[in-house]
Amino acid sequence: MTSKRNLFNWTIVTVAIILAPMILGVIFYSQLPMRIPNHFGVNNQPDRFINKNLALFGIPIIATLLQLVLVGAYQADAKRRSRPLRMSWVLFLITPIISTVIYLITLSFGLGNALDVRRIVTFVIAIFFIAMGNYFPTLTSEDHIAFKSKIGRKLGYAFVLAGLALLGSLFFNYVGSLLVMGIFIVYILGLVIHR
Incomplete structure (x- = not known):
């Protein structure tokens, strides 16, 4: 762009x-x-x-x-x-x-169709995490003051791994997805605090 x-x-x-x-x-x-x-x-x-x-x-x-x-x-x-x-x-x-x-989930439920909302939302988040994870290593300090090559790579790996883990969590109940998100958030906070 x-x-x-x-x-x-x-x-x-x-x-x-x-x-x-x-x-x-x-x-x-x-x-x-x-x-x-x-x-x-x-x-x-x-x-x-x-x-x-x-x-x-x-x-x-x-x-x-x-x-x-x-x-x-x-x-x-x-x-x-x-x-x-x-x-x-x-x-x-x-x-x-x-x-x-x-919108489509809301419309579908309004029409009386039951969907597995957790799996749909988790899938969308996982795809975004993987997409973002592929770009974080390419960011520089010109993109944002906080991005240095080491942090960009670590964030990239974290987002891709979290995305893949979220995709894996789709085969289990909601506790698996919550666990993956909890570990991911703790890791990201650790990166931000100790960078």
């Missing part, structure tokens, strides 16, 4: 990805109850509900605003760089993918 034109194109594409699921919301609007689940417990059962209109239209609008803030922050930061941030495409895809997954 080196030019304003590329940044503009990425913005249009990612905002379109965020807003596209609303078409399904409009199609199934009359079949949905007035309150739709938007949060799930570890037992995969909904434990919080929101208004149908907020779920169908609020989630994509809030995600769009978040994406525009992210693009604006990236553009402001890009002015001080001599080269683009190498993992920018990963950063730009986080909001569209997560908001789309949340």
Whole structure:
């Protein structure tokens, strides 16, 4: 992402990805109850509900605003760089993918379909961890003051291993995923404190 034109194109594409699921919301609007689940417990059962209109239209609008803030922050930061941030495409895809997954899970539960939310969310997080882990070793102090080659490599290994471990945890109950995330968080905190 080196030019304003590329940044503009990425913005249009990612905002379109965020807003596209609303078409399904409009199609199934009359079949949905007035309150739709938007949060799930570890037992995969909904434990919080929101208004149908907020779920169908609020989630994509809030995600769009978040994406525009992210693009604006990236553009402001890009002015001080001599080269683009190498993992920018990963950063730009986080909001569209997560908001789309949340939207489709919410819509599906609203229509009465039961999904294994923990496995879906864990899979998405694992893929992002692996993608980010592949880019951390390429970051330099120009990308962020905290990135030195040793820390970048350690973060890269940690994210890739955590992603792979999360994928492995899909074959077990939720305790496995929580354990992997707990170990990962402790390791990252240790890196930050002792760098």
